[in-house]
Every structure is written in structure tokens, then in C-alpha cells.
Amino acid sequence: MVVAQQQKTGAFQVLVGKIDDVLQYAIGDPMRYLANWGRLYSLWPVHLETACCSVEVGAAAGARFDMERFGTLEAFGSLRACDLIIVMGTVTRKLAPRLKLVYDQMAEPKWVIAMGACSITGGLYFDSYNVLRGIDDIIPVDVYVPGCPPRAEAFLQGLVLLQEKIRKAPSLSGR
Amino acid sequence: MTLESEFSPDSDRIMSVSLGPQHPGAGHFRVRLWLDGDYVVRSEPDAGYVHRGEEKMGEYRNYIQNVPHLERPVILDSSNILFPYATGVDELMNSKVPARGQYLRVIMSEINRIISHMYFIAIQGYFQGHTTMIAWGMGDRDLWIDLAERIAGARVTFAYIIPGGVRNDIPEFAIEKGLKTCDWFDKRMDEYEKIYFENPMVHQRSDHIGVLSREDAIAYGATGTVARASGLKVDVRKDEPYSAYPDLEFETPVMTQGDAWARTYVALLDMREAVKIIRQALKKLPSGPVRLKLGPQPRVPAGEVYSRTEAARGEMSYHIISDGSPRPYRLKIGVPSAKNLRVLPHLLRDVHVADIPVIYWGLNYWPVESDR
Amino acid sequence: MKERRLKVTTTPLRIGEVGLFVRDTLGFDHISTVSGVDWIAKNELEVVYFIGSSKPGQQDFVLAVSERVARDNPVVPTLIAVWKGADYMERETHEMFGINFQGHPNQAHLYLPEDWNDLPPLRKDYVSPGR
Ligand code: SF4
Numbered sequence: 001m002v003v004a005q006q007q008k009t010g011a012f013q014v015l016v017g018k019i020d021d022v023l024q025y026a027i028g029d030p031m032r033y034l035a036n037w038g039r040l041y042s043l044w045p046v047h048l049e050t051a052c053c054s055v056e057v058g059a060a061a062g063a064r065f066d067m068e069r070f071g072t073l074e075a076f077g078s079l080r081a082c083d084l085i086i087v088m089g090t091v092t093r094k095l096a097p098r099l100k101l102v103y104d105q106m107a108e109p110k111w112v113i114a115m116g117a118c119s120i121t122g123g124l125y126f127d128s129y130n131v132l133r134g135i136d137d138i139i140p141v142d143v144y145v146p147g148c149p150p151r152a153e154a155f156l157q158g159l160v161l162l163q164e165k166i167r168k169a170p171s172l173s174g175r
Numbered sequence: 176m177t178l179e180s181e182f183s184p185d186s187d188r189i190m191s192v193s194l195g196p197q198h199p200g201a202g203h204f205r206v207r208l209w210l211d212g213d214y215v216v217r218s219e220p221d222a223g224y225v226h227r228g229e230e231k232m233g234e235y236r237n238y239i240q241n242v243p244h245l246e247r248p249v250i251l252d253s254s255n256i257l258f259p260y261a262t263g264v265d266e267l268m269n270s271k272v273p274a275r276g277q278y279l280r281v282i283m284s285e286i287n288r289i290i291s292h293m294y295f296i297a298i299q300g301y302f303q304g305h306t307t308m309i310a311w312g313m314g315d316r317d318l319w320i321d322l323a324e325r326i327a328g329a330r331v332t333f334a335y336i337i338p339g340g341v342r343n344d345i346p347e348f349a350i351e352k353g354l355k356t357c358d359w360f361d362k363r364m365d366e367y368e369k370i371y372f373e374n375p376m377v378h379q380r381s382d383h384i385g386v387l388s389r390e391d392a393i394a395y396g397a398t399g400t401v402a403r404a405s406g407l408k409v410d411v412r413k414d415e416p417y418s419a420y421p422d423l424e425f426e427t428p429v430m431t432q433g434d435a436w437a438r439t440y441v442a443l444l445d446m447r448e449a450v451k452i453i454r455q456a457l458k459k460l461p462s463g464p465v466r467l468k469l470g471p472q473p474r475v476p477a478g479e480v481y482s483r484t485e486a487a488r489g490e491m492s493y494h495i496i497s498d499g500s501p502r503p504y505r506l507k508i509g510v511p512s513a514k515n516l517r518v519l520p521h522l523l524r525d526v527h528v529a530d531i532p533v534i535y536w537g538l539n540y541w542p543v544e545s546d547r
Numbered sequence: 548m549k550e551r552r553l554k555v556t557t558t559p560l561r562i563g564e565v566g567l568f569v570r571d572t573l574g575f576d577h578i579s580t581v582s583g584v585d586w587i588a589k590n591e592l593e594v595v596y597f598i599g600s601s602k603p604g605q606q607d608f609v610l611a612v613s614e615r616v617a618r619d620n621p622v623v624p625t626l627i628a629v630w631k632g633a634d635y636m637e638r639e640t641h642e643m644f645g646i647n648f649q650g651h652p653n654q655a656h657l658y659l660p661e662d663w664n665d666l667p668p669l670r671k672d673y674v675s676p677g678r
Contacts, residue, residue: 127235412605
């Protein structure tokens with residue numbers, strides 16, 4: 001049996017839109033808060049070391065600074081389960097396509113911390129033939145942590161800033 | 176199982192796998208592996224993910240401006256990579272570094288050796304599933320970093336050893352703290368030995384794994400902990416005493432097994448010697464100035480020099496050619512990791528996949544250093 | 548160079564012989580570094596092998612064996628047969644200076660990106676893009 005396609009009236013669409021808005025008001029905000037709160041304390045970084053700043057990340061993961069306090073684990077296996085890339089320093093021309101590939105393979109929502117002068121502007125290596133002057137051209141960055149290398153405390157502060165950003169994220173997707 | 180000698184990449188038993196650069200067991204680095212089931216038939220390292228062109232940059236900067244970027248390749252061991260640079264430039268300029276400067280250079284270099292070896296042992300413990308070692312190792316390493324910070328003022332990038340001496344004098348309280356840290360660390364190393372090096376699980380996971388014979392160590396040009404674990408006694412501090420080392424007493428630890436366990440254990444023995452050296456040097460520290468006055472743009476006479484010192488990972492060497500201008504004409508950094516890199520494909524064949532991290536990290540290979 | 552250093556300069560034709568002599572007769576068997584130099588004023592490229600020794604008594608000595616070759620057509624023989632460790636070091640010199648090591652099994656890029664298609668970066672006429 002073939003049913004003639006029904007013409008949706010404009011009024012119906014408006015109504016649906018309204019319901020969406022109403023729902024958004026009623027449960028959207030708590031939902032958003034709840035979802036983002038859940039993400040906040042389980043930021044799992046990709047283990048992609050790019051250069052020497054990784055030593056300070058190692059120190060931050062060590063016994064004294066202990067970044068597990070903030071719910072962040074070091075050296076996590078699968079990309080699909082990760083939601084954070086910490087770009088630990090210089091990105092060279094050889095690594096750049098791989099960095100993009102890793103970023104694209106991760107599931108949404110995902111965040112990026114650019115750590116060190118090198119990943120922000122190229123830093124010390126501004127005149128090197130093989131270094132990218134900042135990673136903003138390849139992936140979007142959420143938090144910049146300046147320093148060469150940033151101290152472990154500075155890195156942890158960057159992490160806390162990112163958590164703050166996620167907590168205040170305007171949408172359910174966490175961005 | 177296919178042996179490396181019968182290897183053919185087209186065989187349908189062979190699977191090619193890429194380990195890294197995004198992998199918990201291989202940061203900044205990739206190894207291509209050809210596997211037959213659980214066996215590695217052949218491997219090929221693919222370095223260069225952190226190649227930053229230090230040698231070209233060196234030609235654009237003058238001898239003092241070169242200091243900060245030269246220590247970045249091996250940030251764990253940043254004093255030791257500057258040491259041969261400083262001795263090389265001193266030699267070209269024919270300058271005599273004051274005695275106190277020489278002693279401080281040695282102290283800082285040995286502190287850095289400990290910092291670097293602690294990182295090495297901690298991560299090696301992690302790769303063997305020994306979580307205590309990484310927790311202790313990373314934590315105790317920070318105390319040495321504290322000491323270095325009191326002397327030089329930064330956590331990892333000290334820029335302390337510069338041509339002409341060291342950047343600043345050691346504060347009085349740091350000497351006391353240094354001696355205390357030495358005493359504490361001596362006891363601490365006994366504990367490492369008990370909990371980690373004598374642990375049967377660690378033995379099972381690294382004994383007879385990745386064995387490098389003495390002949391191969393010589394042929395492939397291995398240096399540092401890798402060479403010393405294979406019975407090849409190379410130590411620039413002894414072979415060609417430089418700086419304050421002739422006045423100090425220490426041994427060169429050598430082992431003969433040449434396996435992954437021995438490579439880790441040699442690092443511990445190295446640290447014992449380093450503590451000895453630091454203690455002696457702190458007690459003997461002569462008075463006087465710590466460096467020569469050089470201008471911001473020192474003129475270096477034309478000449479060619481090959482200087483080397485013993486870094487944590489092995490022989491660190493510089494080939495510097497000066498043409499009399501303020502900038503080096505050629506600056507070649509011969510880093511120990513690059514010298515040991517050829518050993519990796521030699522060891523990574525006919526082994527189990529599960530042994531790869533232990534063999535790889537056991538070479539004390541730091542990709543950033545190798546790539547420069 | 549200072550004492551305990553010696554530099555021998557030879558030609559690409561003789562370097563194989565010199566290498567064997569240095570290794571077998573003089574006992575310099577432990578390769579340390581291979582370096583290259585671009586002498587652009589003389590239109591020459593230089594390859595320097597720094598060789599240490601594993602024999603007790605002469606470990607404080609570093610011997611440099613060097614060869615010079617014209618810049619336009621830099622072809623030299625490989626010395627892997629003499630010192631196995633020269634493998635990756637020659638590969639690096641190849642990519643940094645564009646020197647061809649004849650007989651080398653694999654001269655693919657080791658440190659530079661795979662798609663590098665500029666001049667070899669350590670040649671003096673290559674100018675870094677940031678400069
Ligand atoms: S910012 Fe400094 S420490 Fe970090 S990667 Fe760059 S050079 Fe290394």
C-alpha cells in the first residue's frame with residue numbers, strides 16, 4: 001500500500017522546535033553539567049611524546065606531583081578510549097602528519113593541550129628547517145602551557161584550566 | 176618459526192607491524208617489525224620524529240648563543256651534552272678553566288648522570304611490570320633535581336656548563352644538602368637492589384634477553400651502559416681523564432652477561448660511582464673563581480677539534496670546526512644514542528614480541544638525543 | 548689537533564685500504580662518529596670517520612680518517628665492511644650532505660622526513676627557511 005506523502009505543516013515543525021527548547025530548558029542544563037562533570041575527572045591522554053617536554057610530563061606523573069590526583073593517567077593504550085592529546089613540545093615535519101592522524105582517529109569529545117614554547121610558536125627552533133612553528137595550523141588547541149620546558153606544576157595548572165573549561169562548556173558535547 | 180636468515184617480506188607467514196610513534200612502549204620513535212606469529216623476524220628502526228636540525232642551527236649562532244639549544248636534545252642529561260661542547264671550545268680558545276669551575280662541572284655532570292639513570296631504571300621497571308620501581312624512581316629522581324635546582328636554578332635545563340667554566344658558583348647550603356642527599360641515596364640504592372634487581376620476576380623478564388656479545392659491541396660501535404654491560408670497558412673519564420676526574424677516585428663498572436638485566440644493573444653501579452664522585456668533589460672543592468670572563472661574542476681562533484666526555488648514555492663527542500669567525504663553521508654532535516641505534520635491529524630479531532620493550536628501553540636509547 | 552688525536556686524509560680510492568689497515572694493524576676497531584664537512588670555498592666535501600680503540604693502552608687515542616671529494620659528484624665507497632657501526636652514520640651523512648656511499652645497502656632517509664626534496668640541509672648553500 002502506498003501512502004501519499006504527507007505534507008508537514010509549518011506549524012508542526014515550529015512545535016517540534018519549541019519542544020526541543022523546552023526540553024533544553026528543563027533537563028538540558030543539568031544533563032550538560034552532569035555529562036561534562038563526568039568527563040572532567042577522567043581525562044585520558046594519548047601517549048604521543050613529541051619531544052623533550054615529555055620528561056616533565058613524566059615527572060608530573062611521578063610520585064611527587066602525581067597527576068592521577070586529577071584523574072589523568074599516563075601511558076594509556078588505545079586511541080579510541082582517549083580524549084586528550086598533550087603535545088609535549090616540538091612537532092617536526094615528519095611527525096605532523098602522524099599527529100593529525102592520531103587526532104582524527106580519536107573519538108569526540110577531544111581536547112588538546114599545547115605544552116612548551118615549541119608547540120606554541122616553534123620556540124627555540126624558530127629557524128630550524130624541520131620544525132613547525134606552532135601546531136595551531138594542524139589541530140585546534142584548547143590550553144597553552146608556556147615554558148621551555150614548563151615545570152611540572154605549570155603543566156598541572158594547565159590540566160586544571162582545561163578541567164575548568166570543560167566544566168563551563170556551553171554544550172552537551174563538552175566543547 | 177622463520178629465522179632472520181630465511182626472511183622474505185613476501186612470504187605469507189610474515190606480517191609487518193609498525194610500533195610507534197604513538198605507542199606506550201615507544202615514544203618519539205617507530206620500529207618497523209616483521210613478525211612470524213609471536214616472533215620478530217626482522218626489525219628496522221625509523222628515527223627522525225624529533226629531528227630539529229641542531230647542527231644547522233649551530234652554524235647560525237655564536238658560541239655562547241649555542242648553549243641553550245644544544246642542551247635540549249637530551250634534556251634528562253643536559254649538563255653532559257654541554258660538557259664536551261664546553262671543553263671543545265675551551266680547547267680551541269686555549270683557555271684554562273679555573274679549578275673550582277672544573278670541580279663544579281664534574282659535580283653537575285655526575286648529578287645529571289644520576290637523574291638520567293633514575294629515569295632509565297624507573298621506566299625499565301615500568302616496562303617489566305614492576306610498578307614500585309617507577310613510583311620510587313620518579314619520586315627519588317625529583318630529590319636530585321631539587322639539588323641541581325639549588326645549584327643551577329632550573330629543573331631540567333640548567334645551561335650550567337658553559338665555555339670558560341660554569342655559569343654561577345654553588346651556594347654554601349647546597350654543599351651540605353648535596354652531602355646529605357649522597358648519604359640518603361646510598362641507603363636508597365641498597366633498597367632498589369633488594370626490591371628490584373634481586374626480584375625473581377625482574378630476572379625472569381630480562382635475563383638472557385637481548386644478549387649483545389663483546390665482539391658485536393665493538394663492531395657496532397656501542398658505548399656507555401650498553402658496551403659496559405657486554406664486557407667492553409669504555410669510559411672516557413678513565414681513558415682520557417679530563418676536567419677534575421684525575422683527582423677523584425672511582426671505578427668503571429663492567430659486567431659480562433650483556434643482557435637486558437646487566438644493562439640496567441650497570442646503570443645502578445654507575446650511580447654508586449657517581450655518588451662517590453660527588454661526595455669527594457664536594458669535600459675537595461677548591462676556592463677561587465668559577466669561570467673565565469668571556470665577552471658575549473667570543474672570538475675563537477680557527478682550528479678543528481674533536482672533544483669527548485662520558486655522558487650518562489655513553490661517549491658524547493663534538494666535532495667543532497672554527498674558521499675564526501664568531502660562529503662555528505661546523506658543529507657535529509656525536510650522541511651516544513645515535514651510536515647505539517645500530518645495535519637495536521641487531522638485537523631485535525628472533526625474539527618474542529613481549530620482549531621488545533625491555534630490549535628497546537634497555538639500550539638506554541633516548542630518541543630526542545639520537546635525532547638531534 | 549691536540550695530542551692523542553690524529554687525522555689522516557686520503558682519497559676515496561684508497562680509503563678502503565686505509566680503513567682495513569687502521570682496523571687490523573693499528574687496532575682501531577671501535578667506531579665513534581662519522582662527520583661531514585662542506586668546504587664550499589674549495590668546492591669539496593669531506594667525510595671524517597672518528598675511530599676509537601677497544602684495545603687497552605690506546606683507548607685514549609682517537610684517529611680520524613678523512614677523505615675529500617668534489618662537490619658536484621660526491622661518490623665515495625662505503626666502509627660498512629670495515630666498521631659495521633658506520634651503517635646509520637653514513638646514512639645520516641648521505642642525507643645531510645648528499646654524499647653517495649657506493650655499496651651502502653640502504654640510503655633511505657633516516658632523520659629527514661620521507662618527502663624531503665630540497666638541497667641536503669647541512670650544505671652551506673642551503674638556507675634555513677626561518678633565516
Ligand atoms: S619547549 Fe623547550 S623543552 Fe619543550 S620541547 Fe621545546 S625545546 Fe624542548
